[in-house]
Amino acid sequence: ETDPQFNAWDKDYADLTNTPTIPTVPANVGAFTNDAGYLTEFNETDPQFNAWNKSTGILISESQISDLDHFTNADETDPVFTAWDKTTGISITESQISNLQSYLTSETDPSVAANFDFTDAATGDLLQFNGTKWVKVTPDYISDYTVIEADVTAHEAALTVSESQISDLGNYIETETQNLADVITLNNSANAQIKNVTNPTDAQDAATKAYVDVLLDKILQLQAEVGAKDIEGNTYNAVKIGNQVWMAENLKTTKYNDGTAIPNVTNNATWGALTTSAYADYNNTPSNSTTYGKLYNYYAVVDARKICPTGWHVPTNTEFSTLIDYLGGTSVAGGKLKETGTTHWTTPNSGATNETGFTALPGGCRSDGSFYDIGKEGNWWSATGLFNPSFAYDFLMIYNGSSVSKTYSHKSLGQSVRCVRDN
Secondary structure (H helix, E strand, O other): OOOHHHHHOOOOHHHOOOOOOOOOOOOOHHHOOOOOOOOOOOOOOOHHHHHOOHHHOOOOOHHHOOOHHHHOOOOOOOHHHHHOOHHHOOOOOHHHOOOHHHHOOOOOOHHHHHHEEOOOOOOOOEEEEOOOOEEEEOOOOOOOOOOOHHHHHHHHHHOOOOHHHOOOHHHHOOOOOOOHHHHHHHHHOOOOOOOOOOOOOOOOOOOOHHHHHHHHHHHHHHHHHHOEEOOOOOEEOEEEEOOEEEEOOOOOOOEOOOOOEOOEOOOHHHHHOOOOOOEEOHHHOHHHHHHHOOEEOHHHHOOOOOOOOOOEEOOOHHHHHHHHHHOOOHHHHHHHHEOOOOOOOOOOOOOOOOOOOOOEOOOOEEOOOOEEOOOOEEEEEEEEEOOOOOEEEEEEEEOOOOOOEEEEEEOOOEEEOOOEEOO
16 A cells, blocks of 8 residues: 555655755755665555455445446446347346346236226136127026927927037936837837737747847757767767757767768778878777777868768867866866766776766777777867868867867877767
């Protein structure tokens, strides 16, 4: 800090008081060569100013500046501001605006005020143009109105109501008191009458589905009781399982339905090379067929001349699956289908209950080399071929298990056949 008054003094020695007399007074203090003890310049310091940390700066509020104009130059310009292209505008983010409400005032749209009067209006109210403005309107609702048939028919061409437009139809439906007798007598619409729909008696009577289902069940049961008879006169017991009627014995016929004989091939090598129909008795012993039925290759099963009696057919893979599913699945169906005991099945004949009456018997198989597994397993052809043209689906039950297996075998094998009733 310097003393402006001191700096302004010209420091002429003659201006000093109480100075000693010297022989020759120099023209200026600076001419002294031996100025020890004489004042030439005084440096004054401010301890408070020296102690101040000048890196913090000085905070000056607007109220502390009362004569700013004395310290500013009206002609001063900011070169950066001057160079700025003001047509680009200034971008201000929301975070930079902290007191916007201080600068906002109530604004009104003169066009709204000129065209709308919202007096007493609330959200959802109707507005109506009164010739000058849109104003709130309260419509007069119809509280009670009687519509006669003529009113409806006169305007029915213009009246279209879709299902989606009816949200509360139940509020307008009353209990219908008209009964079936009222309906069937109107304009003789039922040929004079329909009655006793649960127990029809006359030709024009209708019947409920429940009545038809009972009747169908009786028909199936009768078909099972009647059984089947093949072209040779062999008769077969039958059983109703679910909605299917199955033979309860293995097929024994040696002829097709048209009377054509099915070849009986006894030679193993010849049998194995066949691609045409054939049958065999197990071990070439006809008495085995009396109990277990014949063994047929797949070509006999699907021959167009039909191996099953009239009204019956070789079951498809799907029909076998329907039977199995009805009985609870592959793991338990075998036991419900197999004949009980060990008269025909080898011990232990596991899980056999024959609760269906199907009486599955273990007729064994024939291959190109031998007969095998009579008493141990039963194999039944389905009419469904496999994607491999040499194989077809069949179903297997064994003596030591209660399951039934969905398998497939080479078409040359000799296996049993069970027929199912046509629908």
